[in-house]
Amino acid sequence: MLEINNITVTFETDEGIVKAVDNVSFHIDRNEIVGLVGESGCGKSVTALSILRLIPLPYGRIETGEILFYGKNLLDLNPKEMRKIRGRAISMIFQEPGSALSPLHTIGRQMVETILLHKDITGKEAWNIAETWLEKVQISDPRERMFAYPYQLSGGMQQRVMIAMALMLEPDLVIADEPTTALDVTIQAQVFELVREMRRFNTSMLLITHDMGVIWEMCDRVLVMYASRVVEEGNRDDIFSKPTHPYTIGLLESIPKLSAPPSRGDKGGYRLKAIPGQVPSALNYPSGCHFFDRCPDAFDRCRNEKPKLIDLGNGHKAACFLAEK
Amino acid sequence: MNYKQPPKSPLLEANDLQTWFPIKRGILARTVGYVRAVDIASLYINRGETLGLVGESGCGKSTLGRTLLGLEKARRGKILFCGKNLLKLNRRELREIRRRMQIIFQDPLTALNPRMNVIDIITEGLVAFGLLEGTREDHAKRLMNEVGLDEEAIYRYPHEFSGGQRQRINIARALSLRPDLIVCDEPVSALDVSVQAQVINLLMDLRDRYNLSYLFISHDLSVVSNIAHRVAVMYLGRIVEQGSTGDIINNPMHPYTKALINAVPRPDSKEIEHKRERIILKGEIPSPSAPPSGCMFHTRCPEVMDICRERAPRETKSGMHGVWCHLYGRVVEWSSS
Numbered sequence: 085m086l087e088i089n090n091i092t093v094t095f096e097t098d099e100g101i102v103k104a105v106d107n108v109s110f111h112i113d114r115n116e117i118v119g120l121v122g123e124s125g126c127g128k129s130v131t132a133l134s135i136l137r138l139i140p141l142p143y144g145r146i147e148t149g150e151i152l153f154y155g156k157n158l159l160d161l162n163p164k165e166m167r168k169i170r171g172r173a174i175s176m177i178f179q180e181p182g183s184a185l186s187p188l189h190t191i192g193r194q195m196v197e198t199i200l201l202h203k204d205i206t207g208k209e210a211w212n213i214a215e216t217w218l219e220k221v222q223i224s225d226p227r228e229r230m231f232a233y234p235y236q237l238s239g240g241m242q243q244r245v246m247i248a249m250a251l252m253l254e255p256d257l258v259i260a261d262e263p264t265t266a267l268d269v270t271i272q273a274q275v276f277e278l279v280r281e282m283r284r285f286n287t288s289m290l291l292i293t294h295d296m297g298v299i300w301e302m303c304d305r306v307l308v309m310y311a312s313r314v315v316e317e318g319n320r321d322d323i324f325s326k327p328t329h330p331y332t333i334g335l336l337e338s339i340p341k342l343s344a345p346p347s348r349g350d351k352g353g354y355r356l357k358a359i360p361g362q363v364p365s366a367l368n369y370p371s372g373c374h375f376f377d378r379c380p381d382a383f384d385r386c387r388n389e390k391p392k393l394i395d396l397g398n399g400h401k402a403a404c405f406l407a408e409k
Numbered sequence: 410m411n412y413k414q415p416p417k418s419p420l421l422e423a424n425d426l427q428t429w430f431p432i433k434r435g436i437l438a439r440t441v442g443y444v445r446a447v448d449i450a451s452l453y454i455n456r457g458e459t460l461g462l463v464g465e466s467g468c469g470k471s472t473l474g475r476t477l478l479g480l481e482k483a484r485r486g487k488i489l490f491c492g493k494n495l496l497k498l499n500r501r502e503l504r505e506i507r508r509r510m511q512i513i514f515q516d517p518l519t520a521l522n523p524r525m526n527v528i529d530i531i532t533e534g535l536v537a538f539g540l541l542e543g544t545r546e547d548h549a550k551r552l553m554n555e556v557g558l559d560e561e562a563i564y565r566y567p568h569e570f571s572g573g574q575r576q577r578i579n580i581a582r583a584l585s586l587r588p589d590l591i592v593c594d595e596p597v598s599a600l601d602v603s604v605q606a607q608v609i610n611l612l613m614d615l616r617d618r619y620n621l622s623y624l625f626i627s628h629d630l631s632v633v634s635n636i637a638h639r640v641a642v643m644y645l646g647r648i649v650e651q652g653s654t655g656d657i658i659n660n661p662m663h664p665y666t667k668a669l670i671n672a673v674p675r676p677d678s679k680e681i682e683h684k685r686e687r688i689i690l691k692g693e694i695p696s697p698s699a700p701p702s703g704c705m706f707h708t709r710c711p712e713v714m715d716i717c718r719e720r721a722p723r724e725t726k727s728g729m730h731g732v733w734c735h736l737y738g739r740v741v742e743w744s745s746s
Contacts, residue, residue, distance in 0.1 A: 123601040238693050268465035268628065270690045273672040277689050294602060297631075297674030324676050338606035340635035342673050343658060355613065356635065358606035362571050 085288060086112040086135070086257055091149030093127070093134050096142075102366040104130040104144075106312040112257065117279075117289045119303035119320075121296060121335075123363055127312040128292050132259045135290075136170055137161075153257075172202040175250040179262040181242035185234040191218075191245055192230030195252065202253055217248040221278055240271035247278060254285060261292045276301055296339055300324060305399070308332050311364060311374035317393065318400035328402035330379045334359040373404070381406060418492065419453040420622050421477065421590055426450045426486035428469075428476045432698060444698045446472040447483075448646030448705075454590065459616065459623040461637030461654070463630055463669070467694055469646040470626045474592045477624065478510050479503060490590075508538055511583035515595035517575035521567040527553070528563040531581045538586060552581040557611060573604035577611065584615065592624045597632060609636055630673050634658050639729070642666045645705040646697055652730035662732040664710050704735065712736060 093105040105127040112118045122128045133139055134146055137158060151158040158169065170176075178184040186194055195214035196207060203210070211230070218226035221244040234242055243263065250258050260279075264272040279289070279302060291302055299306055299320065306323045308316040308331065316329040327333045337357040361378040370376040373386040385405055393401040394408055427450075429443040446469040454460045464470045475481045477488060479495055488495040490506055498506065514520040521530060528549040535541045535548060550560040556577040567575055576596060583591050593612065597605040613636055616623060627633050633640055633654075640657040642650045642665065650663040661667045671688040690709045695701055701708050707717040716735050725737040 123603060240693055268694075269630075269672040269674075270465060270668060271693065272674070273687070273689050276674070277687070295674065296602075297676065300676040301674040335602060336676075338603050340606070340609065340629075340631040342631040342634050342670065342675055354635065355610050356606035358610055359603040360607075362573055362604060363601065 085114050085154060086290075087152040088131075088135070089150050089152070091131070091134060091151065092147040093130050093139060093144060094147050095144045097367075099367055103312055103369075104366065105134065107149075108309075108314050109149075110307055110314065110317065112288050112290060114256075114288055115283060115286050116305065117283075117291055117303045119299040119306045120290060120292045120309060121294065121299050121306060122309035123294055125311075125363055125366065126309045128309050129261055131309070132176075132261055132290060132292055135259060136174060136176060137166055168202070171198055171255075172253050173255055174257045174259065175253065175255040177243075177246050177250045177258060177260040177263045179265055181239065181246045181266075182234065184246060185242060187234055190231050190233055191237075195230075195245075195249055198249060199252065213252060214248075217252040218245070220251075221245070221248045222274075223248075240267055240274065243267060243271075243275060244278070247275070247282075251282060251285065251287065255287060257288045257290065258282075259290045259292070262294070263291070264298065265293070265295075296336060308335070311369055312366065313374055313403065314393065315375065315404070316402045318396075319398070322398060322400045326400075328396060328400070328407050329375075329404045330381050330406070331359070331375050332402075334378075334380075419489075420456045420458075420491065421624075422453040422487075422489040423477060424451045424487045424489075426473065426476055426488065427484045428472050428481050429484055442698055445469075445646045445700055446481075446697060447476060448697075448700070450486075450643070450646070450648050452641055452648065452651065454622045454624060456589070456622055457616070457620040458639065459625050459637045461633035461640040462624060462626045462643060463628065463633050463640060464643035465628060465669075465694060467645075467697065468643045469697065470643050471594050473643070474512070474594055474624055474626050478512055478592055479507070480512075508534075508586045509589045510592070511586065511588040511590070512592045512594060513576070513579050513583050513596045516599050517572060517579050518567060520579055521575060523567055526564050526566050527578055530567075530578060531563075531585050534582065534586045540586065548585070552585055555584060555615070556581045557607075571604075572600050573608060576600060576608050580608075580611065580615070584619075587619070588621070590622045590624070592626070594626045595628070596625075598627065598629065605632070612636065630658075630669060631675065642669065645694060645700055647705055647733065649706065649734070650730075650732045652732075656730040660730075662730070662737060663706075663734045664712050664736070665706050668711075704733075 089109050090107050091105060092103065092107050095102045095104055108131055120128045120131065135151055139146060146159060192211065192214055196210045199210040199213055215226050215230055218229055223229050223241060223244055264275050267275065293299060303320050305319050307314050310331045316323065316332045323332065327336055338359055340356060359378055364370065372388045373391050376382050376386045391403045391405050393403045395401050396407060426447055428447040429445050431440040432442045432444060433439065434441045450473055452460060462470045472481055476483050483496060495506060528545055531552050532545045532548050541548065549563045553560040553563060558574060558577050597608050600608060615621060625633060625637055637654050639652065640654050641648050644665050650657065650666045657666060658670065661670055668688045668690045688711065692709050695708055703719045704717040704722050707713045710717065714735060722733045722735045724731045724733050
C-alpha cells in the first residue's frame with residue numbers, strides 16, 4: 085500500500101548540511117502495524133514527517149527517492165492535492181496531545197472542522213460522527229466532552245481524542261509518532277488496547293517509538309534505525325529472537341528486564357550490557373558504517389565502506405558485513 | 410565520613426510523613442484546600458541499600474523524595490537520619506546533615522547552571538563546606554574519572570556535553586561531598602536506552618564502591634527492578650506495597666502492583682505471553698486534591714469490595730513484604746485516617 089524507495093532528507097543548519105534520513109526504503113501492507121524504532125536523533129520522526137511532506141521548509145529537503153501511496157508518488161502532488169491526503173487517507177497521532185490540539189477551541193469544534201474539510205456533509209452530521217468516535221475511544225460522557233477544551237482533559241484523555249481524530253475519517257494509514265511516550269504505563273496499556281481494536285477498521289499503522297517493549301506489544305514488522313539509516317528490518321519474532329545487526333543486539337541487551345534474579349542475593353542489581361559511547365552527531369557520522377565507532381565487532385572494512393541491507397530470508401534484512409555469509 | 414552505623418538501625422527512616430500543598434484562591438490568598446501529594450508514607454533505607462520508589466506521574470513519589478531531603482516541608486511525621494529527627498533540627502545542624510544527603514534530578518541540563526563550567530559545578534559544594542584539600546582542579550579531575558568522563562573536559566560548559574555525559578556531571582556533583590544517601594529522582598528517564606544502561610551501571614558501581622544508599626525514584630518498573638534491593642509502590646500519596654524486589658516482581662499482592670507489572674510492555678517468551686492475562690485498569694488516577702474515601706485505589710480496582718470505599722486499609726505484613734489492601738488480613742478496628 086505504501087512504498088518508500090530510497091528517500092534521503094537533508095537539513096540546512098548553521099554548521100552545514102545534515103543528512104537526517106539516508107537512503108531509507110520500506111513498505112507497509114494493508115492492515116499491518118510496522119514499528120520504526122531508534123534513539124533520539126536517528127531520523128525516525130523525520131522519516132514519518134516526510135511521508136506527509138511535513139518537513140519544515142525551506143531548511144529541510146527531500147533530496148531523492150519516491151513515496152508511493154497506492155502507486156502514486158506523493159512527492160509529485162501539489163499542495164492542494166496533498167491536503168486531501170493528509171488527515172483523510174493518511175493521518176497522524178503526535179507524541180504530545182497537549183500541544184497538537186488547539187487550546188482555544190473545543191474538542192468538538194476541532195473534530196468537526198477536520199471532518200467538514202474532507203467530507204461534504206452538514207455540520208450536524210459531522211458533529212454526530214465526532215461524538216460517536218469519542219464514544220468508540222471510550223471517553224465517558226462523549227456528549228459533554230465535545231464542549232470541553234483540551235486543558236480540561238487529562239493526558240490520557242487528550243491522546244484518546246487524538247486517536248479519535250486520526251481514525252474518524254477512516255484513513256488507510258495512521259502514522260503514530262511516540263503515541264504513548266508521554267503517558268503513564270497503565271494509561272499506555274489502555275491506549276494499546278484501543279489500537280488493537282482499531283485493526284478492525286482495516287487500518288495500517290506506522291508506529292514510531294524508542295521502546296522495544298512497545299514494538300513487541302504492538303507490531304507485526306520492525307525497522308531499526310540508527311544514525312539516519314535503517315540497519316535492520318524483519319518481522320517481530322525474527323528481530324527479537326535472532327537480531328543480527330550489532331546495534332539491534334546491543335539495543336535489546338541494554339534494556340533493563342523486569343525481573344529479580346534469585347541468584348543475585350545481596351548484590352542488588354545486575355550490570356546491564358550497555359552500548360559504549362554515544363550516538364554520533366549528524367554532522368560527523370563515521371564515513372563507512374555509522375555504527376562503526378561503537379560496534380564491538382567492527383573491523384577494517386566497516387571504516388570506509390557503507391554496508392548494504394543483506395537479505396537473510398523471510399523478509400529479514402540487516403545492514404552489516406557480518407551478515408554476508 | 411566513614412561513620413559506622415550500628416547494625417539493624419536503618420540509615421534513614423521516615424514514619425507517617427505527610428506533605429500537603431495548600432491551594433490558594435482569591436486576593437486574600439485564602440487556603441481553600443490541599444493537594445495531598447504525600448498523604449501517609451513510611452519507609453526506611455539501610456546503609457548501602459537501594460530502595461526503589463515506583464508510581465505513576467502525580468502519585469507523590471518525587472515530593473516524598475524531596476520531603477526526605479527537607480526540600481519540601483512535611484506537615485506531619487518523622488524523618489530519622491542516623492537516629493536524628495530532621496524535622497526537629499536547627500539550621501546549623503541541618504546544614505551538616507545536608508552534606509550527607511544529595512539529589513540527582515531527572516533533566517540533567519536544567520539541573521546544571523549553564524553559565525558555570527564543570528570544574529565550578531562539581532567543586533562548588535566542597536568550597537561551600539570548606540572541605541577542599543588541595544586544588545579545585547585535582548578534586549574535579551578525580552571526580553571526572555570517578556564518573557567516567559574525560560578529566561580534560563573540566564573547563565567546558567554543560568551545553569558542550571551529551572545527555573548521558575551531563576547526567577554523569579550531576580552524579581559527580583552529588584558525589585563530591587561524599588554523601589551517605591543520594592535521592593535519584595528519575596535519573597535515567599530523559600536518556601536514550603543505550604545511554605540509560607551506562608548510567609544505571611555507573612550508579613550501581615558507585616554504590617558498591619562507596620557503600621552508598623539510594624532512594625531510586627522512577628516510573629519505570631524494569632529500571633527499578635534492575636537496581637533496587639527493595640521496592641515501594643506508591644499510589645496517590647500513599648505507599649500501597651513494599652518488599653524485596655523479588656517479592657514485588659514475582660509475587661505482587663496489591664491489585665495496583667499487579668496491574669502495574671502487567672502493563673509494562675516487554676518482550677516475553679511465547680509461553681509466558683500466552684499465560685499473561687492482560688489487566689487493563691479502567692479510568693485514571695483521581696486528583697490528589699480530592700482523593701477518594703477509603704482505599705485510594707478503589708475507584709480503579711478490579712477487585713473492589715464494599716469495605717474499600719469506606720475504610721483505608723492497614724498494612725498486612727509477612728516478613729519484609731507489606732501490603733495495604735483489604736484483600737489481605739482483617740481490619741481490627743474501625744478508624745478513619
